[in-house]
Amino acid sequence: MRSSLKNYPFHIRTFKHKPAIKTAKDEVMPEQKPIIMYDAPEAASLKTVTGWVSADGRFFGANEDLARYSGATHRRCEVNPEHKIYEVNSYCKECHQARRRAKFAAMPIKEWSGEPLVIFDGDQYFFDEDSLRDYLIESDVELADLQLCICEPNYPSQIDPADHFCDDLPEDGEIRDDQLLAAFELLNEMIRQSEPLSWSEGEYAAQLPQSLIDEIAAARVTP
Secondary structure, three states, rough: OOOOOOHHOOOOOOOOOOOOOOOOOOOOOOOOOOOOOOOOOOOOOOOOOOEEEOOOEEOOOHHHHHHHHOOOOOEEEEEEEEOOEEEEEEEHHHHHHHHHHHHOOOOOOOEEOOEEEEEOOOEEEEEOOOHHHHHHOOOOOOOOOOOOEEEEEOOOOOHHHHHHOOOOOOOOOOOOHHHHHHHHHHHHHHHHHHOOEEEEEEEEEOOOOOOHHHHHHHHHHHO
């Protein structure tokens, strides 16, 4: 016969499980780095390192090219070792001159009609025929080797008011002052009518009139 707990004159208590209390022994202590004394053999060791050292004592590791560049004063031309040696921070002037001659030879030729001229790759300008004639008469440059380029004009650039005031305008803002816009339009009209501010070497090699060449050649032989 089954019996029921409610028939007994006592009560059964339930107990909640309490977590175990950790002790110092149960906690994992962080691993401590070993103590190495200053004079201990394992504190440092002598190693042999191989690398490139320049003449001025700088170490460049495996970079031989930088070491040689730092330690050398001159080098040979890589294109033609027969060329004259040059400083390591410079360039082969013979190769440079050959490239410039090739560039001038490839330029299209245009008959000169009075525009300003400049010696190719130079800063000697001629703004009239008289100055050109005087220079060539006094110069020892062979007329056949003469390298003259026709100059191109450098005009002033027009001014966009929105670009000019970009730091003062709000983001995506625009100028609404009609008088200010009209003033810029007037200024730009004057700029469009302006003469060149300067001249620069153009894309055409100049062909001088034969009459001018003959005149210069005759003046050179005249005592």
